[in-house]
Amino acid sequence: MLKKRLFTPGPTPIPEQVMLAMAQPIMHHRHPEFGEMFRRVNENLKYLFQTQQEVLTLTSSGTGAMEAAVCNLLSPKDRAIFVNAGKFGERWGEICRAYGVGTEEIKVEWGDPVDPRLIVDCLRNHSDIKAVFVTHSETSTGVLHDVQEIARLVRDNSDALVVVDGITSVGALELRTDAWGIDVVITGSQKGLMIPPGLSFITLSDRAWKRAGQSTLPKYYLDLQRAKKALDQHETPWTPAVTLLVGLDIALGMIRREGVESVWERHAVLARAIRGGSEAVGLRLLARSPSNALTAVWIPAELDAKRFSQTLKQTYGISVAGGQGQLKGKIFRISHLGYYDELDAVGVISALEMTLRDCGWRFETGAGVRAVQSQMSKADHTLLTKSAMQ
Numbered sequence: 001m002l003k004k005r006l007f008t009p010g011p012t013p014i015p016e017q018v019m020l021a022m023a024q025p026i027m028h029h030r031h032p033e034f035g036e037m038f039r040r041v042n043e044n045l046k047y048l049f050q051t052q053q054e055v056l057t058l059t060s061s062g063t064g065a066m067e068a069a070v071c072n073l074l075s076p077k078d079r080a081i082f083v084n085a086g087k088f089g090e091r092w093g094e095i096c097r098a099y100g101v102g103t104e105e106i107k108v109e110w111g112d113p114v115d116p117r118l119i120v121d122c123l124r125n126h127s128d129i130k131a132v133f134v135t136h137s138e139t140s141t142g143v144l145h146d147v148q149e150i151a152r153l154v155r156d157n158s159d160a161l162v163v164v165d166g167i168t169s170v171g172a173l174e175l176r177t178d179a180w181g182i183d184v185v186i187t188g189s190q191k192g193l194m195i196p197p198g199l200s201f202i203t204l205s206d207r208a209w210k211r212a213g214q215s216t217l218p219k220y221y222l223d224l225q226r227a228k229k230a231l232d233q234h235e236t237p238w239t240p241a242v243t244l245l246v247g248l249d250i251a252l253g254m255i256r257r258e259g260v261e262s263v264w265e266r267h268a269v270l271a272r273a274i275r276g277g278s279e280a281v282g283l284r285l286l287a288r289s290p291s292n293a294l295t296a297v298w299i300p301a302e303l304d305a306k307r308f309s310q311t312l313k314q315t316y317g318i319s320v321a322g323g324q325g326q327l328k329g330k331i332f333r334i335s336h337l338g339y340y341d342e343l344d345a346v347g348v349i350s351a352l353e354m355t356l357r358d359c360g361w362r363f364e365t366g367a368g369v370r371a372v373q374s375q376m377s378k379a380d381h382t383l384l385t386k387s388a389m390q
Contacts, residue, residue, distance in 0.1 A: 007348050008321045009139050009168055009294040011190040011197055012338035014247070015254065018195055022247040029242050035234035037249050042231065044252035045201060048170060048193075048260060049185055051177040055203045056227045059241045062167040062188030063091065065200035068222040069163050069184050070095045073131055073208060075216040081106060081122050081160070082133040083114045087140035087324040088165060092133035099217050104129065110141050110327060111296075113289035116150045123158045130211070131161040137169040140324045142287040142296030142333060144173070148180045155181050161208055167191055168293040170201075171255065172267045172337050183208040192263075192293070194254075194338045195247040199240075267292040270336040270345050273375040277349035278334075280371035281356060281363040286331055293337040294321075298330065303359050305329045311358050316351040342376045 006013050027034050045055035058064050070092075074080065080101055082092035085108035096103045104122050108114045114134070123129055132154050136147045151162045163184040169175050170185065171192025177185050182205070189199035202224065204212065212224055226237040255263055271292035275285060278297050286296035299305045309332065312318045321333040334348060349368040356363065 002317045004317045004319065005344075005347065005351075006319050007335050007344075008319055009191065009333060009335040009337050010188065012192075012194060012335055013340070014196065015194055015251065015339050017254075018247040018250045021250045022195075022243045024246065026242055027246075029240055030235070034242065034245075038236075038245065039234045041245060041249050041252060042234075044249075044256055046203075047256060048252065049177050049201075049203050050175065050179065050260070051185075051203050053178070053203050053205060054228065054231055055201050056224060056231060057236060057240065057245070058200045058202065058222065058227065059198065059236075059238065060200045060222075061197060062165075062186060062191075062200045063095075064222065065186035065188070065202045066091065066165060067095050068200075068202055068219075068224055069133075069186060070099055070101065071217045071219045071222060072212045072215055072224045073161060073163070073184070074099070074101050074211075075214065076100055077102065078130045079104065079126060079128050080131040080133060081119060081126075081129055083108065083119070083135065083145070085112065085114055085141065085143060085145065086110050086135065086138035088138060088167070089133075089135045090325075092135075092165070096133070101217075110325075111143060111286045111288060113143055113145050114150075116146060116153050119150060120153050120157050123154065123160065127158075129158060129160045131163055133163045133165070135165040136175060137166070137173060137291040137293045139168045139294065139333075140327065142285075142291050142294050144169075144287070144289050144291040146289075147175070147182065151181045161205075161211060168291065168337060171263065172293045173291065174261075174264045177203060178205075189244060189248065192338050193248060194251045195244055198244050199248065264292075267336060269375070269379040270340055270342070271295065273342070273345040273372045274334055274336055274349065276371040276375050277345070277368040278352070280367040281349075281353060282361070286327075294333050294335045296323075296327075296331050296333045299332060300361060303356075303361060308332075308355060308359050312351060312355040315358065316354060318348060318351045318355075320348075342372075342379075345372050345376070 161183040170187035190197040323331040
């Protein structure tokens with residue numbers, strides 16, 4: 001028997017209590033029990049996003065919330081900046097162009113973080129910029145971008161809105177929407193929120209809501225004004241994914257009991273362990289400013305990338321993510337995002353060692369596992385055993 005284990009940065013593993021809750025008979029989304037549950041969900045989402053603003057729930061993948069940000073904030077012939085430092089930063093530009101929004105692209109080598117000064121220079125050269133679209137944790141490369149500093153500099157140098165893709169950072173990395181002056185943050189359900197794909201979330205500042213009231217780009221299903229009006233009645237404008245919201249209610253309660261700052265630190269501990277374990281067996285990391293949500297690792301040129309991936313999955317039951325775009329076949333990405341603990345870190349690095357051995361890579365057997373254990377021994381174990389893991 002081969003037990004399958006998921007280490008992809010979305011979907012991520014789902015806690016057992018979440019799955020059990022979603023197996024209950026479905027409720028109707030216009031009945032009082034749904035409204036009571038949805039009210040609780042919305043309060044916990046505000047806590048997770050670290051905002052006093054409402055967080056809107058959309059029945060879509062994270063890309064739906066990205067598109068909602070574009071079509072609700074901008075108008076025809078508006079111009080925006082987007083940072084292309086990976087596949088998902090690139091997507092911001094694709095969505096803008098689909099709506100006829102003019103773009104200024106800041107292209108960064110994949111694996112590098114963006115220098116916030118490049119955004120300032122672009123703003124100074126283009127005074128008509130209405131929004132800056134940036135990714136916090138770039139899922140395709142495992143890079144963390146300094147959105148706190150980006151938000152500060154954008155607001156100091158323009159009236160442009162700061163729009164952040166937090167799809168693999170919300171629920172994993174420190175992100176303080178209000179305190180950092182970020183206008184829009186989005187995320188998706190299948191990442192740090194620990195439920196299946198199908199929901200996305202977006203929150204807007206007062207400045208962003210004012211801009212939304214002026215937007216003339218076409219919108220219907222993704223109309224955030226409709227969603228905000230429905231939320232006042234603890235409802236959604238369209239039929240929501242009720243079962244996913246039931247699971248979300250449980251998952252957010254787990255995060256709330258653990259405490260969001262403890263959640264951030266737990267991810268930091270796991271990230272250090274995975275990075276240390278990977279380097280201990282002679283592998284190189286891609287990201288020069290690594291995210292604590294996932295670790296991107298180069299596949300050694302001496303190895304057959306296809307054999308490596310097949311061995312890891314078919315022989316040892318470990319599913320990781322491959323590279324995307326220009327990195328396809330060159331890297332693999334290990335998630336430590338959401339429902340993971342210290343033994344998961346030991347297990348995935350152990351499987352990585354066995355796979356590398358089978359593929360002919362030379363290293364000191366056990367070095368990776370020892371590195372993981374060493375990192376864990378330095379950590380406060382209460383961070384890894386609080387109620388979110390119970």
